Amino acid sequence: MRLSRYFMPTLREAPSDAQIVSHQLMLRAGMIRQEAAGIYAWLPLGLKVLKKIEQVVREEMDRAGAIEVLMPTLQLADLWRESGRYDDYGEEMLRIKDRHERDLLYGPTAEEVITDIFRAYIKSYKDLPKNLYNIQWKFRDERRPRFGVMRGREFLMKDAYSFDIDEAAARRAYNRMFCAYLNVYARLGLKAIPVRADTGPIGGDLSHEFIILADTGESQVFAHRDLVEMGAPGPDIDWDGDLEPLVQQRTRLYAASDEMHDQARFETEAPEDKRMTARGIEVGHIFYFGEKYSRPMNAKVAGPDGAERFVHMGSYGVGVSRLVGAIIEASHDEAGIVWPDSVAPFGAAVVNLRPGEAAVDAVAEQAYGALQAAGKEPLLDDRDERPGAKFASLDLVGVPWQLIVGPKGVAEGVVEIKRRATGERQTLPLDAALKAITA
Amino acid sequence: MRLSRYFMPTLREAPSDAQIVSHQLMLRAGMIRQEAAGIYAWLPLGLKVLKKIEQVVREEMDRAGAIEVLMPTLQLADLWRESGRYDDYGEEMLRIKDRHERDLLYGPTAEEVITDIFRAYIKSYKDLPKNLYNIQWKFRDERRPRFGVMRGREFLMKDAYSFDIDEAAARRAYNRMFCAYLNVYARLGLKAIPVRADTGPIGGDLSHEFIILADTGESQVFAHRDLVEMGAPGPDIDWDGDLEPLVQQRTRLYAASDEMHDQARFETEAPEDKRMTARGIEVGHIFYFGEKYSRPMNAKVAGPDGAERFVHMGSYGVGVSRLVGAIIEASHDEAGIVWPDSVAPFGAAVVNLRPGEAAVDAVAEQAYGALQAAGKEPLLDDRDERPGAKFASLDLVGVPWQLIVGPKGVAEGVVEIKRRATGERQTLPLDAALKAITA
DSSP: OBGGGSOOOOOSSOOTTOOSHHHHHHHHTTOEEEEETTEEEEOHHHHHHHHHHHHHHHHHHHHTTOEEOBOOSEEEHHHHHHHTOTTTTGGGSEEEEOTTOOEEEEOSOOHHHHHHHHHHHOOBGGGOOEEEEEEEEEEOOOSSOBTGGGBOSEEEEEEEEEEESSHHHHHHHHHHHHHHHHHHHHHTTOOEEEEEOOOGGGOSSOEEEEEEEOTTOSEEEEEEHHHHHHOOOOTTSOTTSOOHHHHHHHHTSOEEEGGGOOHHHHHHHSOGGGEEEEEEEEEEEEEEEETTTTTTTTOEEEOTTSOEEEOEEEEEEEEHHHHHHHHHHHSEETTEEOOOGGGOSSSOEEEESSTTOHHHHHHHHHHHHHHHHTTOOOEEEOOSOOHHHHHHHHHHHTOSEEEEEOHHHHHHTOEEEEETTTOOEEEEOHHHHHHHHHO | OBGGGSOOOOOSSOOTTOOSHHHHHHHHTTOEEEEETTEEEEOHHHHHHHHHHHHHHHHHHHHTTOEEOBOOSEEEHHHHHHHTOTTTTGGGSEEEEOTTOOEEEEOSOOHHHHHHHHHHHOOBGGGOOEEEEEEEEEEOOOSSOBTGGGBOSEEEEEEEEEEESSHHHHHHHHHHHHHHHHHHHHHTTOOEEEEEOOOGGGOSSOEEEEEEEOTTOSEEEEEEHHHHHHOOOOTTSOTTSOOHHHHHHHHTSOEEEGGGOOHHHHHHHSOGGGEEEEEEEEEEEEEEEETTTTTTTTOEEEOTTSOEEEOEEEEEEEEHHHHHHHHHHHSEETTEEOOOGGGOSSSOEEEESSTTOHHHHHHHHHHHHHHHHTTOOOEEEOOSOOHHHHHHHHHHHTOSEEEEEOHHHHHHTOEEEEETTTOOEEEEOHHHHHHHHHO
16 A cells, blocks of 8 residues: 555544543554544554454454354344343443334344344254354443543444353353454464453353453453463364363463452462462453343254253353454554554555655565565555654554665665564665565 | 354245345345344355455455545434435434434435545645545435345445545546446446436436346346446556546446436437347446535645635445345346355355265365365355255355265266356366366
């Protein structure tokens, strides 16, 4: 993409009502624009990042055996009356009447819709296990939306729903998602900690939140250091096999958010030098809830014995739009955003310091073409701007590599490359520079 | 994808309220499920096709220089009050009040939002031309939604908006979209005819609808046969150059839908053997509307002389979800859907006629692996079903190729391939079969 033709409206100052750093940087980098309280338009740069995160989530869901569907944003109130949640949900549910005065709502989640789909088609244990997910815009009418996309009203969510014949099978489904979630966060360059979450009236230990570490995070997290350093299970585990050991290996180590923290237990279970206290952001929540929806909504399958039983369900959510903000909270510096390569809007930027000067243009175009061919989705800064302004805006938007082409270097047969994350610079012949970036 | 693990709930009979063939086939093929009147969930097969169409549209928009953004589904009523359309829009607009009693609406289109974004950031002719598009769910509260996704209430639309300094530049933007639209339809395997559309009070000749030919189409179209046979301009035209000749070459040939048809002119402009009358479906609409929104919403840029002027705008819509139905209307037979390769949910299906028989399984797995490696996104029918049931459901869902592996063929070292579109069958060694499918 040539920056002279692009639409990347960077701002020198963030509006004063942006309180947290990710919100400030997303506005300054021209990633989003607020359309109403908690409702954002995604400008080109923001949309690119959003789509990359979405794609990582999709690939890891697919790998774990989940199947993608797409549920509509608007849902019938009647389904929620059937589950009993319509009246309970309160003011966060955006209730809508259509022209025929029928009650609709903008889905804040989709347990009812997916259970309705399931019961319409799936009648036998032979069709289980099933895990259906979708990545769709949702709406929660927060009383006080804030922190940009971190607590918006219209937000993009990946929600998966598992259906199993019994609790043991449901636990296997849960374990697959537990591992898949860790893989997602690892690919996004995040350190994620699974912490036990409150399961409310359902009980049981099958609910976890995933907290990623960020100094500017909203909540406190307490964890055994080994858990933080253990890393994700990785893509090549046996997804059809027994994942319980991988899950246990992690869940037996202490980890808790403020609400669930028990200092005495922490001190018993983790030696002092292993006790880590940090700030974090919740970016995912998985839980098993058994027959909570299948029973009132009558979602049953026939077992091997021919007798019908209610399916056991779980649900698994990742805030995709929230992750854009969370990654920035976890990865930024004074100059702006520092994108992990996996979600960077552009893999590299070619900075032409003297657009219009033929020899410089030629090298810049050559570099740009080579990076395109290598699949790095480069940005070419061909704007007629001061070098300082170019560097400042590219640092701000966080492109992982800059390849800088100026008249002096061109005369000497070299270019400069800069790694955004470290600030490290090297002066190299173009070939070597391209090799370093595409390595 | 292994069919035994997939979720493709095909039905023997379509519900009786599905009146048109695409709606019937989408229900029978397990592509969609109705959630409310005119509101559908997309089941895995339907979603795959929807995403492929979306991606074709995206690629052609990008190629033509448009830049993708994403506007939220909900919009502020105040913006529509500013343009003057809030009260005019009538009952098709879904009006919503949030918990603070603020007026929102579910966007049926986005001229107001995009104009607001434009005016916030773009102040100079130097930043023009700009064409910003998005692919987002929209809502029109049709009084009587019907025909499945062809006239739904919640629908996926690609809407692009061009901004130019004057009418001449706006016409160039229009021409780029005119050519891009023809390229989109060609890639989707459709024969599209651009017909002049009513521009209403704005006047001028700069509005076209694109009608694709389908015997079961909703409207009549009259056209010079040469136009139908001319084909699309193709991707390699000079998008920055003068596209007027390519547009003129097409628009000078007679083409009209029923509303605009003038039989006398038709007979004057097309010799009898060139007069084609056919059924068709409207799948796109582009128009130039000058200062219609920029003036009331005060979207101005400074020209080269420093004086500010209102930008000239156009908008360009493609019904992405509607296209799923339209393609089926244009391409089906007695047995079901016949997908063009470009949007087929799976590139090929490997039909294992004897799952569990080791020699047959081995060949089926080998074929499946080879097709995966070749990027054909194959489906493996490993279900424990009668061959007839397998063929019927694969014909119904319209996978372009079937590669059939049975015990007799395996013993003889051959498999059978069948091309869905023609029914043509060949018995070949596996290598040759794979070569034919991946050619």
